[in-house]
Structure formats: structure tokens, C-alpha cells
Amino acid sequence: MRALACLLILTPAALWAEDIPINSQVAAVTLYPQGGSIVREARFSAPAGQHRLILADLPESTPLASVRVSVDGATMGGVALRNDYVPPRDDETDxxxxxxxxxxxxxxxxxxxxxxxxxxxxxxxxxxxxxxxxxxxxxxxxxxxxxxxxxxxxxxxxxxxxxxxxxxxxxxxxxxxxxxxxxxxxxxxxxxxxxxxxxxLVPQDTPRAMLAVSVDAEAATEGRVTVSYTIDKAGWQPVYDLKLARADGALSIQRGAFIHQSTGENWSDVALSLSTLRPSEQTTPGEIWPWLRRIYDPEAIRPKTLMRGAADGMVEFDAPMAEAAPMVQEAQARFDGLSVSYDTPGTVSVASGADRLRIALGTLDIEAETVARAVPLMDDRAFLMAAFTNESDEVILPTGEARFYLDGRYTGQRAIELIPAGGEAELSFGPIDGLRLSRVVEQRSEGERGVITRSNGQQERVRIEVENLTGETWPLRLLDRVPYSEQDALEIDWSADPAPDTTDAEDKRGVLAWSFDLAAGQSRAITLDYSLQWPKDQILQ
Known part of the structure; x- marks a missing residue:
């Protein structure tokens, strides 16, 4: 490194003779969904005595506060870090x-x-x-x-x-x-x-940070400097290929990861580990603050008013103020009860700012129960759903990179939510064109209800029909809804023929569910009636 040597020539001989320039390289990387940890290694040879090991090849964006250093082969002293006024490096040839x-x-x-x-x-x-x-x-x-x-x-x-x-x-x-x-x-x-x-081939021509490590060797030695620090311009995103065999309900989840990094240097032949930890997100539980409630005389709560006083002519009165509680911003809860790490076999190379690198993470084989989900209120056809329990010890992470295949045919790409170990989930594998749905409002009326009660009312009759135009029997789960009320003055009555198997399905008030098998060429009709009644001086929303 000629530039560094020239700089050292300008310093007193007692100093520059003790400085030993060394080159480091990234040896291992642990990536989180956002950010990561870097481990660099540098070999050195030093005679007996006190020396400074100079590493001038750290990326300029290295967070110096997070740098940790260890030395093998000598006794480590102080560590000096800087990312400004770093001696320029010789042009690297590749x-x-x-x-x-x-x-x-x-x-x-x-x-x-x-x-x-x-x-x-x-x-x-x-x-x-x-x-x-x-x-x-x-x-x-x-x-x-x-x-x-x-x-x-x-x-x-x-x-x-x-x-x-x-x-x-x-x-x-x-x-x-x-x-x-x-x-x-x-x-x-x-x-x-x-x-x-x-x-x-991304050239590494960005500015660098410098690290100087003081060491003391009792005799001539060869050793190693290990430098670790955190980064934020890197991460990984899970990617899944979910393949369902409908005949036996076998669900295969092929897991992978997209790797990206923009640290300003290329990673060449590094040991890579992926972790589901999220150190850049919430890592401590929320705080509960005392909740002080008070009551006041409504007449006493008024803006500041001016009243004539005996001494100075004007006296200012303040309305009582409630004690303010600290405001705590609530973040969306994320499952962090299980952390999984993936160690990739061999080594990988990732260029800074280059396209994403995909790494395979193995396959999960799960037994799923298939059913056709019909929502006539929203759709004109049913959809094939696979319900399963994640019986593995690994969490299935949320991602927008999930591709679905049914019997070897690609059916689309959709986002999936986090599925913890032991958690239940239901995933869609596309529409079933032969299961046709219809929902028709056959009767609707509204107006005054009664002369004495002076109340308003509304009635509606809905006919729902599902028709199986496929050549096989399908298990169906049909969902619809009726209105619900939380006010005594708003009265709601409803009935269904046939009656639903479940009310308030999926923990949603007013949602009804019917489960049945529908043979090939057959159809099933459901009639849904409901009525609402409320006082005349009120408005229905």
C-alpha cells in the first residue's frame, strides 16, 4: 500500500517503524431480515515488541461504535478507529x-x-x-x-x-x-x-474506514486479527414454493432466501448464516403507565376567564387540568418466541449492490386437508384451500415471495403471514372454475313499521346457490353474513334455510358457515332472511 507507506514516512521514525499495514477480508456473515453482523479476519507477522496493526480496508459506512476486535498471537492494547482522513488506497486491479x-x-x-x-x-x-x-x-x-x-x-x-x-x-x-x-x-x-x-463485476472503489490495533509480542509471531461489527445495508427475505398434491393432501414447502447487500464491498467465499432474529425492530416489551381518571363539575371546566379582583383589578383563574400520562407509540406485534438460524453449506459470494442471490433452505413436508371455500357475497366461483398445522420446529416467516403450485401447475404468487411452529393456517391454491356461485337479493323492503311504535324497519331475502359443474364430489365450506347490532334499540332477526353449521364463524360476528359435500352435477341452495327495526327518529348506518 504505497499511499499508506508515504503517509507513514512523514511521521517520526520511532512511530512508523512500529506500524504494520495488513489486509483484511470478510470471513463470515450473519444476516437478519434487516441488517447483519460481519466478521473480518486479517493475518499478520510481527517481530518482538510493540506495534500497531493498520487495517485501512473497512467500508466507510462501518458503524465504528459497534466494532469489536480480538487478536490471536499477541497481546492486544488500544484500538483506534476513524472513517475520515483515511489514507487513499492504491487502485485495486482485478x-x-x-x-x-x-x-x-x-x-x-x-x-x-x-x-x-x-x-x-x-x-x-x-x-x-x-x-x-x-x-x-x-x-x-x-x-x-x-x-x-x-x-x-x-x-x-x-x-x-x-x-x-x-x-x-x-x-x-x-x-x-x-x-x-x-x-x-x-x-x-x-x-x-x-x-x-x-x-x-462490481468494482470496490468506495472510500474506506481505518482501524489501528496496538499489540505487544514477546517474540516474533504470526497471528490473526478478528474484527466484528454490525451493518444495516444488507438482509434476507424468505421465499417459498408451496406445492400441493390434491389427491392425497401432501403439501411440500420448499424454502429459500433472497440475499442482498449494499455495503460497498464484495463478499467473496464467505461463511453465511441466516437468522430470523430482528434486532432492528422492537426488542423490549411495551410499558404500562398508571391510568389516572378524575371527575369534574362541568361548570368548573371552562376556558380561562378574567374576573375583577380587589387588589390589582384583574385576577386570572385556570380551569382544572387532568394529569398528562406519557404517550407511548404502539408498534405492530411480531412473533419472536422462536428464532431459527440457517447455516448455508460451503461458502457464498455476493457482490455489493448486485442482483439478489437465492439460497435453498430445505423442504418441509406437511399433510393438509383440502376444502373448497365459497364466498358468494364476494366471488362467482369457489377457491381451493389447504388447511394444515405447522408441525415442524421452524417458523414459516411472512413474505411476499410465495409461489403456489397445484398438482405441478403454477397458480399464482401471494403474500403469506407468519405461521409459528405448531400454528394453524389455511392457504389458497387458486379458483375452481367448475364450482359456480350466485347470490341474488330476491326481496327487499323498508319503511315505517307500525303506527304506534313509530319505528323504521328493513327486510331482505337472499338466495344463495352453488353449482358443481366438475366431474367429482367436492367438500365445501360456504360463508355468508347477516347484520348484527350492539344497540338495544336496533333489533335484528334472521333465519336461514338450511340453518348454518356455525355462527360467528372465524370469530367474526354475524358470519355464517355451512359445510357440506356437493356431488358432481348437483347444486345446493340456501335462503337467508333478516329484518331490522329501529326508532323512527334514528338513522340506520
């Missing part, structure tokens, strides 16, 4: 990067040469077309009016021969230009691939 740039330049030059050849052929075509246009005008001028018959025959023959030759030359040039342009297709494809390869 053979792969240089080769990729050279390949792009070579292909670009070849493409320019080829396209120039095509352009020259097209010029030949244009020249031949210009000759044709000239010959067509030659026989139309006034100069031919005084020519005798023999001269006209000679002129006509010449125009015909030259026009034919010019048109043939234009056609030939057009065919050669097309062929030459098609021949450049492979070259253009190679250039596009070379440019993609060049973009994937």
Missing part, C-alpha cells in the same frame, strides 16, 4: 474485471466494423436506385423530340439495359445488406452478454 472490460471493448469494435460494412452495402443500393431514377427521367426530356428513329431505338435499348443492370445491382445490394446485418446477430448477443458480465 483480472476478471479487466478481462470483462477488454471483452466488451473488443466486441464493440467488431460490431462497429460490421455495421460500417452493412452501411457501405446500403450505399451501393442507394446509388443503384439513383441510377434507375436518372434513367427513367432521361427518356422523358425535350432533347429526344428531334431524334430520328434509329437514335431513339439506340437510346431506348441503352436505357433498358442500364435500368435492368441498376435494378439488379440495387436488389443484390439489398440482399447482401440483409445478410450482413443478420450475420451480426450473434455478435450483438455476445456483446449483450459481455456487458451483463461486466455489470455483475
Amino acid at each position: 483480472a476478471a474485471l479487466d478481462a470483462a472490460r477488454a471483452q466488451v471493448e473488443q466486441l464493440e469494435e467488431a460490431l462497429r466494423t460490421g455495421e460500417a460494412g452493412v452501411a457501405r452495402i446500403e450505399l451501393e443500393q442507394q446509388a443503384a436506385q439513383s441510377r434507375v431514377a436518372f434513367l427513367e427521367q432521361l427518356g422523358q426530356g425535350e432533347s429526344v423530340a428531334g431524334m430520328d428513329a434509329a437514335a431513339l431505338r439506340d437510346l431506348a435499348a441503352m436505357i433498358g439495359e442500364e435500368t435492368l443492370a441498376a435494378r439488379q445491382a440495387a436488389l443484390d445490394a439489398g440482399l447482401r445488406a440483409d445478410a450482413a446485418d443478420r450475420a451480426l446477430k450473434d455478435l450483438r448477443d455476445d456483446l449483450a452478454k459481455a456487458r451483463e458480465a461486466l455489470r455483475a
Whole structure:
């Protein structure tokens, strides 16, 4: 590192002779859904005595407050950190990067040469077309009016021969230009691939932070410096392929992770571990504060008023104020009772700011119960649902990268919520076009109800029908709703034929559920009646 050596030459000899520049590299990474922990390692050789080990290759964004250092092979003293006024590094050369740039330049030059050849052929075509246009005008001028018959025959023959030759030359040039342009297709494809390869090689030319570690060696030694710190410009996102075999209810959840990092340096052959911990989110329980309640005389609670006093003429009175309790912002609760770590086999390489890297995390095999879910109020067809219990010891994390397959066919991508170990879930694997739904309001009336009670009312009758146009029997769970009230003055009565199997289904008030098997070619109808009654001076919402 010539730049660092020049800086050290300017310092007193008693100091620079003790400084030992060393290079470090990322050895291990633990990634969280947001952020991560880095472990760097650097080898050193030092004679006996006191020295400073200088690492000038940490990313500039390294949070210096989180840096922790350990030394093997010598006794560690103080640690100095800085990310400003760091000596500039020598330009790093990368053979792969240089080769990729050279390949792009070579292909670009070849493409320019080829396209120039095509352009020259097209010029030949244009020249031949210009000759044709000239010959067509030659026989139309006034100069031919005084020519005798023999001269006209000679002129006509010449125009015909030259026009034919010019048109043939234009056609030939057009065919050669097309062929030459098609021949450049492979070259253009190679250039596009070379440019993609060049973009994937991210040069590490960003500023760096510096770390100086004081060590004391009793004898000449070879050792290792380990530096660990946290980062925030990296993380991982779970990705799942959920594959359902409807015949036996076998559900296969193929787990994976998308890795990304923008730390300013490339990770090459690092040991990678993924953790479900979320240190960047809430890590302590919420605080409960005393809840002070008071009552007041309504007449005493009024704005500040001015009243005439005996001494100074004006006396200011304050209305009583309730004691203010601390305001605590409530965050959305997240399941953190189980943390899972995934250690990837071997090592991985991830370029800074490059495309996401996908890593496989194994497969969970689960038995699921399938049922057709019908919601006529919202849909015109039923959907295939798979209900299951996560019997593994691992949490299925929330993600928007979940792809669903039914009997090998892709049915769509949807987000899924967190499913803890032992938790129950129900996932949709797409519509069943042969299970058709209809919901028709057959009767609706509203108006005054009674002369004495002076109340308003509303009645409605709904006919729900599901028809099985498939060639097999389907277990169905049909959901609908009736209104509910929390006011004594708003009276609601309802009835259903047939009666639902469950009321307040899925812990939702007024939601009704029917469960039944529907054979192929059959249909099932449900009639739902409900009425509302409320005082005339009130408005229904």
C-alpha cells in the first residue's frame, strides 16, 4: 500500500517503524431480515515488541461504535478507529474485471466494423436506385423530340439495359445488406452478454474506514486479527414454493432466501448464516403507565376567564387540568418466541449492490386437508384451500415471495403471514372454475313499521346457490353474513334455510358457515332472511 507507506514516512521514525499495514477480508456473515453482523479476519507477522496493526480496508459506512476486535498471537492494547482522513488506497486491479472490460471493448469494435460494412452495402443500393431514377427521367426530356428513329431505338435499348443492370445491382445490394446485418446477430448477443458480465463485476472503489490495533509480542509471531461489527445495508427475505398434491393432501414447502447487500464491498467465499432474529425492530416489551381518571363539575371546566379582583383589578383563574400520562407509540406485534438460524453449506459470494442471490433452505413436508371455500357475497366461483398445522420446529416467516403450485401447475404468487411452529393456517391454491356461485337479493323492503311504535324497519331475502359443474364430489365450506347490532334499540332477526353449521364463524360476528359435500352435477341452495327495526327518529348506518 504505497499511499499508506508515504503517509507513514512523514511521521517520526520511532512511530512508523512500529506500524504494520495488513489486509483484511470478510470471513463470515450473519444476516437478519434487516441488517447483519460481519466478521473480518486479517493475518499478520510481527517481530518482538510493540506495534500497531493498520487495517485501512473497512467500508466507510462501518458503524465504528459497534466494532469489536480480538487478536490471536499477541497481546492486544488500544484500538483506534476513524472513517475520515483515511489514507487513499492504491487502485485495486482485478483480472476478471479487466478481462470483462477488454471483452466488451473488443466486441464493440467488431460490431462497429460490421455495421460500417452493412452501411457501405446500403450505399451501393442507394446509388443503384439513383441510377434507375436518372434513367427513367432521361427518356422523358425535350432533347429526344428531334431524334430520328434509329437514335431513339439506340437510346431506348441503352436505357433498358442500364435500368435492368441498376435494378439488379440495387436488389443484390439489398440482399447482401440483409445478410450482413443478420450475420451480426450473434455478435450483438455476445456483446449483450459481455456487458451483463461486466455489470455483475462490481468494482470496490468506495472510500474506506481505518482501524489501528496496538499489540505487544514477546517474540516474533504470526497471528490473526478478528474484527466484528454490525451493518444495516444488507438482509434476507424468505421465499417459498408451496406445492400441493390434491389427491392425497401432501403439501411440500420448499424454502429459500433472497440475499442482498449494499455495503460497498464484495463478499467473496464467505461463511453465511441466516437468522430470523430482528434486532432492528422492537426488542423490549411495551410499558404500562398508571391510568389516572378524575371527575369534574362541568361548570368548573371552562376556558380561562378574567374576573375583577380587589387588589390589582384583574385576577386570572385556570380551569382544572387532568394529569398528562406519557404517550407511548404502539408498534405492530411480531412473533419472536422462536428464532431459527440457517447455516448455508460451503461458502457464498455476493457482490455489493448486485442482483439478489437465492439460497435453498430445505423442504418441509406437511399433510393438509383440502376444502373448497365459497364466498358468494364476494366471488362467482369457489377457491381451493389447504388447511394444515405447522408441525415442524421452524417458523414459516411472512413474505411476499410465495409461489403456489397445484398438482405441478403454477397458480399464482401471494403474500403469506407468519405461521409459528405448531400454528394453524389455511392457504389458497387458486379458483375452481367448475364450482359456480350466485347470490341474488330476491326481496327487499323498508319503511315505517307500525303506527304506534313509530319505528323504521328493513327486510331482505337472499338466495344463495352453488353449482358443481366438475366431474367429482367436492367438500365445501360456504360463508355468508347477516347484520348484527350492539344497540338495544336496533333489533335484528334472521333465519336461514338450511340453518348454518356455525355462527360467528372465524370469530367474526354475524358470519355464517355451512359445510357440506356437493356431488358432481348437483347444486345446493340456501335462503337467508333478516329484518331490522329501529326508532323512527334514528338513522340506520
